[in-house]
Structures are given as C-alpha cells and as structure tokens.
Amino acid sequence: MAVLPILTTGTPVLHQRAARVDRVTNDIRALVADMTDTMHEAPGVGLAAPQVGVGLQIFVWRYESDEALHQGHVLNPRLILRGPWKGRFRGEPEEEGCLSIPGFRYPLARAHRARLVGTDLEGHPLDIAARGWLARIFQHEYDHLQGILYRDRLARKWRKEAEIDIAHSDFINTRDSWTPGEDGQESDFVTEFDGAEVDNAEVDNAEVDGAEVDGAEVDGAEVDGAELDELIDDGDNHVRENADPTVDDNSAGSGGPSGTPRDTQV
Numbered sequence: 001m002a003v004l005p006i007l008t009t010g011t012p013v014l015h016q017r018a019a020r021v022d023r024v025t026n027d028i029r030a031l032v033a034d035m036t037d038t039m040h041e042a043p044g045v046g047l048a049a050p051q052v053g054v055g056l057q058i059f060v061w062r063y064e065s066d067e068a069l070h071q072g073h074v075l076n077p078r079l080i081l082r083g084p085w086k087g088r089f090r091g092e093p094e095e096e097g098c099l100s101i102p103g104f105r106y107p108l109a110r111a112h113r114a115r116l117v118g119t120d121l122e123g124h125p126l127d128i129a130a131r132g133w134l135a136r137i138f139q140h141e142y143d144h145l146q147g148i149l150y151r152d153r154l155a156r157k158w159r160k161e162a163e164i165d166i167a168h169s170d171f172i173n174t175r176d177s178w179t180p181g182e183d184g185q186e187s188d189f190v191t192e193f194d195g196a197e198v199d200n201a202e203v204d205n206a207e208v209d210g211a212e213v214d215g216a217e218v219d220g221a222e223v224d225g226a227e228l229d230e231l232i233d234d235g236d237n238h239v240r241e242n243a244d245p246t247v248d249d250n251s252a253g254s255g256g257p258s259g260t261p262r263d264t265q266v
Contacts, residue, residue, distance in 0.1 A: 001033045003041045004052040005177035006099050009149055009166065013050050014100055018057045018145040021075045024121055028058075032073050032121060035060045041180035044099050046137045048144030051100050053177075059141035063134055070134050074126055077118035079142045083111035094136065098150050102178060103189030104165055106158045108150055110136045 007014055021028060031054060039047040039060055048059040062071040093107035114135035116128045130138055140150055151162045166172055171189060180186070 001030075001037045003179060003181055004034050004038045005179045006038065006042065006047075006051050006102075007053055007177045008172050008175060009101050009151070010172070011053075011176050013053055013055050014144070014147070014149065016050070016055060016147045018048075018050055018055045018147075021056050021058060024075070024123070028056075028075075029121055031056075032058065032060060036062070036073070038180060042099050042186050043180075044186065045133075046141045047099065048141045050144050050147075057145045059145065061134075061137050061141065063137055065133065070130075072126070072128075073120060074116060074118040075120065077116055077126075077142060077145070079138060080115040080117070081111035081139070082113040082115075093155075094133075096136070096140065096150050097186070098140070099186055100144075100149065101151060101162075101166065102171070102186045103169065104162065105190075106151065106154055106162055108154055108158075110139050114138045116142075 031049065031052075035047050035049065035052060035058070038052060039045075039062060045063045046059060046061040049056045057076045058073065059077070060071075060073040062069070064070070093109045095105045096108045096110075097105045112135060113129070113131050116126065116130065116138045118126050120126055128138075143150065143153070151159060151166075154162055171178075178189075
C-alpha cells in the first residue's frame with residue numbers, strides 16, 4: 001500500500017468521464033488500498049480514482065459522524081438523488097472543499113438525500129441510502145467520475161470567486177499534483193486570500209450557468225435521458241426497506257454537519 005499523488009484541477013483526467021471497471025484484478029485491489037491510504041493521509045473524507053490519475057469508476061470514503069463511522073469503496077456506482085429541485089438542488093449551502101483544489105472552500109447546496117448503488121471488490125452489491133454529510137460525500141465523489149469538480153456546480157457568484165482564486169494560486173498553477181505527507185496536508189494550503197472583487201449580487205442557489213446533474217438520477221426529474229429508478233423513499237421521511245442499510249446523519253440540518261472541519265475535504 002502506498003500514498004499516491006493527488007492531481008490538481010486542470011489535469012485532463014479530472015475533466016473526463018471515467019470508464020467502467022470490467023474486471024477486478026490485483027491492480028484494481030491495490031488501487032483501492034492505495035486510494036484509501038492516500039485519503040487518510042490527506043486527510044479527506046473521500047477520494048475518486050481520477051484524482052490519482054486513473055480514469056475508472058471507483059471511489060472510496062471514510063466519514064465519522066457523531067453516531068457512527070462510515071467507510072467503504074464502490075465500483076461502477078449509480079447515484080439517485082432526492083431534495084428540493086428547481087433546475088438545481090436548492091437548500092442551505094454548506095462549505096465544501098476538494099483535494100484536487102487544495103486550500104479553498106466555497107458554499108454549495110447539495111441534495112440532502114442520496115442513494116448509492118454499485119458493487120464492491122468482491123462483486124457484492126451495495127445499496128446505501130444516506131442523508132446529510134454522507135450524502136454530500138457521495139455526490140462529490142460521484143461527480144468526479146463524471147468529470148465534474150465541485151466548483152463547476154457553484155452558484156455564479158462563488159464560481160467567479162473560485163476562478164479568480166485558482167487563477168491566483170501559485171501552487172495550483174505551477175504543480176499538477178501534490179502528495180499527502182510529502183507535501184504536507186491539504187489544510188496546509190488553506191489561505192485567507194479572497195480573490196479579486198466579485199459582484200455582490202445575491203447568491204441564488206438555483207442561479208447557475210446551465211449546470212446539470214450529469215449522470216445522476218433525480219427523483220421526479222429526468223436527467224441526461226437516464227431512466228429514473230425507484231424513489232429513495234415512499235414519502236417525506238420513510239426510506240424503502242429494500243434501500244437498507246440506511247445512514248441517517250441529521251446532525252447538521254439540510255446540507256451537512258454544522259461547523260464542518262476545514263480539513264475535512266473530498
């Protein structure tokens with residue numbers, strides 16, 4: 001097992017849709033182990049294969065809520081989302097970061113509920129219904145497999161600020177990767193630089209430049225021609241029995257844990 005370099009935004013594999021895993025080999029098993037080590041060292045709560053330069057549909061996660069430790073890996077995932085929708089998920093934004101955009105944080109609204117379906121290394125099916133911060137992790141990592149970084153989903157004001165911040169980041173513009181441990185931890189890159197002045201228009205979480213939920217399925221709306229799967233739940237509060245195990249992290253309201261640690265990145 002080894003700690004791998006994490007690619008930074010602008011590297012082509014981060015902006016391309018990942019390919020399906022057709023067969024689990026020893027190399028795939030080693031990759032999952034190395035990704036897990038890399039995530040722990042960063043430290044982060046999730047990591048996708050494209051972030052370490054491998055364009056395959058794999059991601060790992062590890063998140064400890066007040067109630068339990070949630071950790072695992074998934075191959076060839078599908079994601080079904082549930083939440084207030086009007087062209088985009090609406091709700092209270094939570095500060096989010098990314099190991100491939102080290103040092104920066106921006107507010108982003110995500111679906112409060114997500115159902116992750118896929119397989120593990122042994123071919124066993126996974127079917128996990130999650131809420132709150134764990135649902136956010138699943139959405140962030142699934143986006144990586146579609147070639148989408150979280151900055152692509154930001155409301156217009158914050159996207160402008162992100163573009164300015166990244167353009168002024170000497171580290172991101174001079175390095176195409178960083179290695180946790182060798183280069184420190186992601187929190188070492190956090191800066192108080194706010195970028196140049198951006199317009200002060202009110203941030204509307206639905207106000208985006210045509211961003212979509214590429215590849216994911218949204219309850220009640222068709223996305224990219226995908227057929228909708230069964231609903232995550234039968235009503236407002238009851239998860240279908242066949243969607244177990246259910247992870248309900250409600251410690252933080254609609255978007256994730258309040259006071260999310262600044263070094264808890266994905």
